[in-house]
Amino acid sequence: MDGLRTGEVAEQAGVNIQTLRYYERRGLLAEPSRTNGGHRLYPADTVALLNVIKAAQRLGFTLDEVAELLDAGRHRHPSADLRQRAIDKIAEIDLKITDLTAIRATLTEVVDARCNSLTNCTCTDCPIPYLTIGTTRPSGERE
Numbered sequence: 001m002d003g004l005r006t007g008e009v010a011e012q013a014g015v016n017i018q019t020l021r022y023y024e025r026r027g028l029l030a031e032p033s034r035t036n037g038g039h040r041l042y043p044a045d046t047v048a049l050l051n052v053i054k055a056a057q058r059l060g061f062t063l064d065e066v067a068e069l070l071d072a073g074r075h076r077h078p079s080a081d082l083r084q085r086a087i088d089k090i091a092e093i094d095l096k097i098t099d100l101t102a103i104r105a106t107l108t109e110v111v112d113a114r115c116n117s118l119t120n121c122t123c124t125d126c127p128i129p130y131l132t133i134g135t136t137r138p139s140g141e142r143e
Contacts, residue, residue: 003041004042004043004044004046005040005042006039009047013046013051013054014054015050020042023050023053026067027067028063028067028070029049032046049070052070053070059089060092061085061089065085069082106127106128110127113125113127115127115128
């Protein structure tokens, strides 16, 4: 029987054995054939497929999205357009960049203001907006 054993695939693809089994359960990898002794034998192209999966993940695609793209490629579904998914992923990344930029700016203000506590900050004009949460009384309540 030709094929690669689990350890060989994992080593060549740079993943662990549990990842291979998880990808099988998720349907990303076809169930491999088995030797007479019950050992999994993966086709040689499994390493290349794992490299594609990992590359797609590095590009920000979730495993669900990768599964859909692989399924579309296997069955030639015209609805799962990689180009459109990439455009959508760019928009998603742009939103994350905007959020991260705002977070970075606030953290820079925290450092510059020398904030020293989340709950009892002694800096003046603390830039962390949630420090005032819980310190104001509900409307109509008197001190």
